[in-house]
Amino acid sequence: VGGRYRVIGSPVLRATIELEGEAVCELPAGGDEEVLVLEVGLVICEGEPRLRARVRTDAGFLGWLTIELPGSGPLLEPLNLYSKEAVVQNSWPFPVPAALVRRCRSRIQPSLNMRCRTTSSLSLTSNGSRVTVSGATEKMWEVGGKYRALGKLQLEQDVTAFSKPIGSLKAGKLVLVEEVVQENITSMRLRVKAETGRLAGRSGWVSGLDSQAEFTLDLRNHLEFENLMRSCHSPSQSSSSSPTRDPVSEEPTRDPVPE
Numbered sequence: 001v002g003g004r005y006r007v008i009g010s011p012v013l014r015a016t017i018e019l020e021g022e023a024v025c026e027l028p029a030g031g032d033e034e035v036l037v038l039e040v041g042l043v044i045c046e047g048e049p050r051l052r053a054r055v056r057t058d059a060g061f062l063g064w065l066t067i068e069l070p071g072s073g074p075l076l077e078p079l080n081l082y083s084k085e086a087v088v089q090n091s092w093p094f095p096v097p098a099a100l101v102r103r104c105r106s107r108i109q110p111s112l113n114m115r116c117r118t119t120s121s122l123s124l125t126s127n128g129s130r131v132t133v134s135g136a137t138e139k140m141w142e143v144g145g146k147y148r149a150l151g152k153l154q155l156e157q158d159v160t161a162f163s164k165p166i167g168s169l170k171a172g173k174l175v176l177v178e179e180v181v182q183e184n185i186t187s188m189r190l191r192v193k194a195e196t197g198r199l200a201g202r203s204g205w206v207s208g209l210d211s212q213a214e215f216t217l218d219l220r221n222h223l224e225f226e227n228l229m230r231s232c233h234s235p236s237q238s239s240s241s242s243p244t245r246d247p248v249s250e251e252p253t254r255d256p257v258p259e
Helices: 098-108 110-114 224-232
Strands: 004-006 012-014 023-026 034-045 048-057 062-066 122-124 129-132 137-139 146-148 153-156 165-169 174-181 189-194 203-207
Touching: 023 062, 034 062, 034 224, 153 189
Parallel strands: none
Antiparallel strands: 004 034, 012 023, 012 062, 034 048, 048 062, 122 129, 129 137, 146 174, 153 165, 153 203, 174 189, 189 203
């Protein structure tokens, strides 16, 4: 609960936990659709248990889906996309960013590049906002959001690129975004505070893109679940809720995500 997972089947999102509940939408298979798990439950169908999950899609739809069908494969990838393992290929003898592994594979065998998925399902607009596969436009990194480093990060003292270094963070470490300064998509600078690692508590500036024009931070906000739960309890939201759209009406317990 509280994790984000990639859809690999074609589950039908329903308004209630029952398998006969009203259909909200069908999530596409083979794409980069992701869902945020809000709670889980069991139902019995023809004497067999079905594990169901209440989720939120990137389009803002809320509903229940089956996680795994009897005698078949899972409909959601088991890897929590908030976990360190989602952005770091391994940790011995040193962490290797998953994005770097994909880049090397694509150079060795270009056809693999078509099958390699990016760290987030999005395209970019000219002003630096992000468009998910569902068409929702969002900021790439939100001030106050918490994100994982996709590679080694060099923290610098000033907003100007290549200023005096403070130290470096390894791939997979968590940072809190404190400020975003952007002239255009290629010159974005972020002031971040290290949440984990030997620089925990220290703040510094990093670039949003590396020398290969790839993101330095994952685009998945680790505080999305908490923010969603908080918004559903605000007075302005509670009076205008819908059964299949945000906000969420119940607050399940979130499992801790390892550093």
